[in-house]
Amino acid sequence: MAESARESAQKARSASRKLQALATEERVAMLNRIADALLANETEILAENAKDVQEAGDKISQALLQRLVLKPQKIQQLAEGIRAIAAEEEPIRRVISRMEGQRQQQQQQQRLQRLVLKPQKVQQLAEGIRAIAAKKEPIRRVISRMEVAEGLTLEKQTAPIGVLLIIFEARPDALPQIAALALRSGNGLLLKGGKEAAHSNAVLHKIIVEAIGPMGADLIHLITSRDEIADLLKLDDVIDLVIPRGGNALVSHIQANTKIPVLGHADGICHVYVDAAADLDKAIKIVVDAKVDYAAACNAVEKVLVHESLVANGGLGKIQSALQDAGVTVHAGERLQQLQPDSKLPAAPSARHEYSSLDVTLEVAADMAAAIDHIHANGSGHTECIVTEDAEAAEAFLRGVDSACVFHNASTRFADGFRFGLGAEVGISTSRIHARGPVGVEGLLTSKWVMRGSGQVVAKDSGVTYTHKKQRIA
Amino acid sequence: MAESARESAQKARSASRKLQALATEERVAMLNRIADALLANETEILAENAKDVQEAGDKISQALLQRLVLKPQKIQQLAEGIRAIAAEEEPIRRVISRMEGQRQQQQQQQRLQRLVLKPQKVQQLAEGIRAIAAKKEPIRRVISRMEVAEGLTLEKQTAPIGVLLIIFEARPDALPQIAALALRSGNGLLLKGGKEAAHSNAVLHKIIVEAIGPMGADLIHLITSRDEIADLLKLDDVIDLVIPRGGNALVSHIQANTKIPVLGHADGICHVYVDAAADLDKAIKIVVDAKVDYAAACNAVEKVLVHESLVANGGLGKIQSALQDAGVTVHAGERLQQLQPDSKLPAAPSARHEYSSLDVTLEVAADMAAAIDHIHANGSGHTECIVTEDAEAAEAFLRGVDSACVFHNASTRFADGFRFGLGAEVGISTSRIHARGPVGVEGLLTSKWVMRGSGQVVAKDSGVTYTHKKQRIA
Structure with missing residues (x-):
């Protein structure tokens, strides 16, 4: 030629x-x-x-x-x-x-x-x-x-x-x-x-x-x-x-x-925020799927943000165990390290990190506003999800998060042309x-x-x- | 600050x-x-x-x-x-x-x-x-x-x-x-x-x-x-x-x-193509408006392409005179220079030129296909217009010309946010x-x-x- x-x-x-x-x-x-x-x-x-x-x-x-x-x-x-x-x-x-x-x-x-x-x-x-x-x-x-x-x-x-x-x-x-x-x-x-x-x-x-x-x-x-x-x-x-x-x-x-x-996108740093009003079973199902379904995908979750109230009531611990049981290495974010200094979780490499592997960061957010700020500061604007049974909180999250895809109670893995019904992407x-x-x-x-x-x-x-x-x- | x-x-x-x-x-x-x-x-x-x-x-x-x-x-x-x-x-x-x-x-x-x-x-x-x-x-x-x-x-x-x-x-x-x-x-x-x-x-x-x-x-x-x-x-x-x-x-x-x-746009090199089936009065009205209404505007016409049949039947001459009467300096394109070597029109500086002044290039196109090719080769993809009474030719031009705005029987000066009803631009x-x-x-x-x-x-x-x-x- x-x-x-x-x-x-x-x-x-x-x-x-x-x-x-x-x-x-x-x-x-x-x-x-x-x-x-x-x-x-x-x-x-x-x-x-x-x-x-x-x-x-x-x-x-x-x-x-x-x-x-x-x-x-x-x-x-x-x-x-x-x-x-x-x-x-x-x-x-x-x-x-x-x-x-x-x-x-x-x-x-x-x-x-x-x-x-x-x-x-x-x-x-x-x-x-x-x-x-x-x-x-x-x-x-x-x-x-x-x-x-x-x-x-x-x-x-x-x-x-x-x-x-x-x-x-x-x-x-x-x-x-x-x-x-x-x-x-x-x-x-x-x-x-x-x-x-x-x-x-x-x-x-x-x-x-x-x-x-x-x-x-x-x-x-x-x-x-x-x-x-x-x-x-x-x-x-x-x-x-x-x-x-x-x-x-x-x-x-x-x-x-x-x-x-x-x-296109260089990074896919997706977040799942588990709200105070989350159904814990749904949260676990979504978080595990979002990581394990295909860990190297750009729409896989890289950080699970958990509302502070779930630390005391044991929700956070259950999410952590479920992830570990599914073969995921859970890394502790900065705030979680402060709250649980004796946990044996390895520290997350940074607040903004794409693992693309069976690793995830677990982090604590004081409330939804803090979670949204955290996402804007450390996300890549790809896909974020809120897990909650509180419809008002869900709508506030969908409206407030400035990413290409924002989900309520659904795995981040759905962010895909075929699954969105576009035929191909x-x-x-x-x-x-x-x-x-x-x-x-x-x-x-x-x-x-x-x-x-x-x-x-x-x-x-x-x-x-x-x-x-x-x-x-x- | x-x-x-x-x-x-x-x-x-x-x-x-x-x-x-x-x-x-x-x-x-x-x-x-x-x-x-x-x-x-x-x-x-x-x-x-x-x-x-x-x-x-x-x-x-x-x-x-x-x-x-x-x-x-x-x-x-x-x-x-x-x-x-x-x-x-x-x-x-x-x-x-x-x-x-x-x-x-x-x-x-x-x-x-x-x-x-x-x-x-x-x-x-x-x-x-x-x-x-x-x-x-x-x-x-x-x-x-x-x-x-x-x-x-x-x-x-x-x-x-x-x-x-x-x-x-x-x-x-x-x-x-x-x-x-x-x-x-x-x-x-x-x-x-x-x-x-x-x-x-x-x-x-x-x-x-x-x-x-x-x-x-x-x-x-x-x-x-x-x-x-x-x-x-x-x-x-x-x-x-x-x-x-x-x-x-x-x-x-x-x-x-x-x-x-x-x-944005760097150039606004807009064309008006006057078809064989054009209403000459409409063509003159449109061509003059497209230049004279505001000569320095990006949507002002810079080149008038005239179907070859209008050379012999005097249409081209009338368009030229109308432009000159309106105070426009008409420059001859390459093909027009060949067809009318004795015309006293100054030569166009090049096939692709934005005057942004009371100047325009007059050029001859063998047919509509040639006009479209000429536009694609020398235009800036801003606004092009066909003047014709032939509805089929008009639709073929609107479909065939690959510009941001394509018009039939309307001045290129309409290409504007206010005139398009967008409020402001x-x-x-x-x-x-x-x-x-x-x-x-x-x-x-x-x-x-x-x-x-x-x-x-x-x-x-x-x-x-x-x-x-x-x-x-x-």
Whole structure:
């Protein structure tokens, strides 16, 4: 491919404009063809995916191997390290570094798991794409209509954003989902996948482009390794939005290195606040689910804030035990440490910490106002939940907490595009501009003003008599 | 003021959160108090404004004076310049530089005009604020509602963005308008006004803050000269959106120098396409209004594209004469120069040029498709218009042109928040993310997901049976 990423972006824009002009049925047919093609090519997809998994597995084993092999240089480093430890007495560092090693291993295994495509997953993908195809036409939907003056009407319509750059790590199932969402919303697409999934991405891209038809190759570009992420992030004049799908490090790096608007979240530091009026059984069920269902997810709880009255009445102790019984390491927040100095809980690393593992901070809040202040000071604006039977307190929390998602008596794990009924999601945004929370087709749209007249002019605002009558939308 | 801009932004966020929690009536009352206060303090406002006008007028005269005074250094520069010109034969440069001088003078006069507040304007401002107060509650409006599972409901609600930074040049009337829009939409505000309007801005800010009451000083901050724009643009962790209100140079500078999302437009290169099936009288009326009504506006036409058939039938000639009769200098585009090599029209500086003056480019398009391609290649995505009696052609243009505003048979000058019925505008956005086109209260809102349950958990998606039923909004 001699084509530069800039050229790809320009082709994607012009193809996106052609796509918008097509009738709904044609665009829906494209999506259904993609779903068909995924199913028809399942064997090829799984074969290519197996290559990726094989290669990634090899690399990870080598990494593990390398850690086991002691080379002369390493022994020297170790010796120096031991001398330093002896001199400075820093046992905590050592523990952390050992934990880091374990965590890295866990993370690599998680990455490997995410990489694997199974027949069931291909079928789910095809179903998801049919669901996106079946959704109401998202483009040129009339948002509002007004009579500006006699014979002069104004409509606000939905319109595609234009050209999207999606940067995603391992997960190859993200590719067809994102392609379907972009197609349904009329956008052109630049895809930059992780090297680990190169075979899977290539075959998925090929199948999708062929299923779309003549327009496919211009509309959806798989950027190969020749163009590095740094170069792509400079193309702010031809790319309208970048959506990173991956870990904290990837998202933070992208946010720090581009002028293209970024839709996503770096941190997912979610809170559950257990109110004085909470039903303790519900609280335990929610808190455990919010952590254990998928500990590394961005919508997993990282801190459980408990109303002070639950310290004395034993509620806090029961929540702590339930979490521990579920295999969670409970860390004590600053206030809890002061209240229970003799507890054997390890201290939380800081007031603002994302574990992404089977760890959670337990902390005490004097009242709901203090809990809300604590969330605003230490949260990441992703998802927060109140557990209470007091309807008034619940509404005050939902109104007062300034996060993308605020829940009453429901697990934070519900903060997800599929569970929210969006069909699929391109990601979850904690940005306050454009889309917020789980982002589906709607988040890939902008608006456009369409005015229809019969020769009206402004003439210093004496050309027409403004009526500004809002009209009903059919 | 010992307070830093960062501290101001943090106070603004926390005040914005308190503001959101207030009842609608309280926020509406604040706005009406501001309107009252503006009228009650008209004399003081005009007196402070007169100081600004006086000082700015002095400066402009001095600038003119300086240009007349020849100092030894300048004479040397001039001599060198003349030698260079003699050597390189660059007469065009000289003409451009003379034109630049005239344009600078014109621009300075325009700036002075924009600076002046008259009693009528103060009354208009007060009326505008009452209109914003009278609008339907914009915060916590339910955008969509869904039953996710039995007893588990999800709402998407409107929410304030948070903290806005508005950077505006001369026009002091922008301050109360923006303050009113921010207040209605529940946002905190950092205002950075031009030095020229320092007295006017200070008195307007004081009146508004007092009218709001105890929360006022935390909510709306007038940033004084101590914090320069460059420092403000670095505060991307505490400011959510920057809205520049000013010329091309200001907007471009801000866009290039911040990671905070920018809402606005650098260029306003608007097109009118006169179709083969146009009513020529309508076309002339629209084209002349689109340029002459306010030549320096961002929604003024910069290029008139005429269907080729109008060259032979004299339509193009009539449009040209009408523009010239209205005092407009008509420049020939590339294609028109080729078709009419003997015309005495000056050549357009380039295919993409914003005159912001009584100048316009006249150009020929082979057909509508060519006109649309030309617009996409050379426009700025602001506002484009088709003049035609062919309804099908009109709809194809409205659908095919990818701009914030697309009009049929109406002057481009209608692209404006007031004329669009938004009450007031914070600006016009050509960005494709968040708000697009004229931006009123709605553009200062984001959304928030609110979920209400009774203890539901995800439990690997077996915790509930998803129903995903869309519910009607009352």
